[in-house]
Amino acid sequence: MTWRPRLAEGTAPVLVVLLLLLVGLAIAGPAYDGPAGYLALLKRAAPLMILAIGQYFVIVSGGFDLSVGALVTAGVVIAARLIDGSESATTWVILVVLGFGLLVGLVNGLVTTKLLVPSFIVTLGMLLVLDGATFLWTGGAPRGALSTGFRTFGRGALDVPVLGEVPWSVLILLAILVAAALFMRSGTGRALVAVGDNDAAVRLSGGQVDRLRLLAFVLSGLLAAIAAILFGGFAGVSAQVGEGLEFRAITAVVLGGVLLGGGRGSVVAAAAGALSLEALFTLLNLLGVSGALESAVQGVIIIAAVAYAALGGGLRQRLRLWPKHRNSVQPVSS
């Protein structure tokens, strides 16, 4: 028997891509010869990675969440208006933002599961509602300011023994990532993947399909709210902070080898996809590729990633160096 590392299906390619990008960064940029540079990269990528983890829950259970970008904007704008520079308000405003995220996720989930509207439409509607409502409330332009305490999470750092200064956002990311990975190994997590694969089977075997889907949307909303707190701290108040983030998060998840439509993929790979995306942008920046072409490169890469995943079965079989003994049944290529 040959020992092979046990990685979830579809995880290996994104890790290889990530490794190549990190090596590329080390060659291209002098800032990336030590851990400090990579820590800064991780800090920049943390909010997107958190969004990608939230999006993963929804996608793997067979849905879409297009509302996260608008939710991030709403979170930042609401926080700025409520805090308005006063330090004492920080704690309860953070709770309000998190509660708001939960609420939006709950509504998304309830409309999807109870009213049977496809999640694409529900979250598209939520996107429109959030976009409109946020600016209706603030009168067109974001007002107020975030407190220093609020912004600490996005840009501050904590003194950790041995490691030195570690940004708050990285610590929060690691906590969420570990929790998410453990969750996906639990019974509920596995059931969530099963719902994306075949919800009828889950229902017939006694699983609570609606409750699982609802949970995925609530988690996505909550994580988007956390990402909003980090984005707000990192980038400040702006009406454009969340623009296009929903597509970026979906891109990251898909880059991580997660199947759109659900049922396959790992949460760590989704987060790695987000980190790869951020590393790619940094690398392009270092290489002097104009910012305008960034999106074109992103486009080519996601098409390539998905095509690889779809055709990959055949490619992998052709490229496989040693035959697989475990499977007695060959997958039928369609």
Added chain:
Amino acid sequence: MSTLQENISPARQSAVRPAVRRRFTPVVIVYLALVTLLVVGSVLVGLRGEVLLDQAGILNILTRATALGVVAVGQTMVILTGSLDLSVAYLIGLTSLLAAETMAGRESMVLPGVLLALAVAAGVGLVNGLIITVLRANAFIATLGVALILRGYLENTYTGPAGDVPRGFQHLGYDRIGPVPVAALLMLAVVALAWWYLTRTRPGYHIYAVGGDTEVARLSGVPTRRVVITAHVLCSVAAGLTGIYLASRLGSGAPYVGTDAGYDLESIAAVVLGGTLLAGGRGGVVGTLGGVLILATLDTIFDDLEVDPFFKNVVRGVVLVTAVALYARRMMADRARRRFT
């Protein structure tokens, strides 16, 4: 055993009361909603001492509906096959630029400009279709990727409006017969053409077949790949037509004319509002036209009432989700009735 019962009962059932089920198809609901909206809107606008459906009002509604209508017809074809196209917004910007730059103010270059724009649009549609069928990428990602590529090209090449449309060509955007713009009539012609294609021709039936169940269609001898590719080419050509129309209205091409109006998600919203299933296989362009008119009427009413523009988005979101929830309920009720009575 149970499958047998399920197979038998709907046949008997549909013989008993087909009329009940046929009366409230999504298309009927959409047009009822449109009429209701027009009545309620007229009353609300009337309370302010103005008239909703006067010459200017009708012109306003039809002008808004023209651009969105043509894109949405294309989007309907794609969605009916079970696919979708997120690249139309950037494609509209690109084709408006291509047309306007080729024309460069010369009357003689109008036809080459239009043909070039349509050819490029067809090319983009072909690429979309090939990525989805040959590379087997999910349509959402494939067209999102193409959209990003187009965006990169636009951002890298253009900084603002470019090109110049000759005066003669601007007639397309501004001529009208009474309160009805000529372009709106052309849009209706596109809808009629698409309706004929989808309901009266073999390739049209194939679109429904592929959207209903790709595998079954393939096994029944439908060239599924070709159908999906054709739908994508038609959708992109429709987006190209919209780009050309917008260039004629603006007098030049503008890179973000499609994205500023959000034609990608807006057209999907119009299609779904019109009762077409997002999963494909059911619906049609007549419903889509209703959806487009509802969105255009909402906009016009809000403008007349001077409602905060941001409030429009809130209402649109609610309307969209409510409509689809209604259709879903109806389908469930339908299915339950067939199964249990």
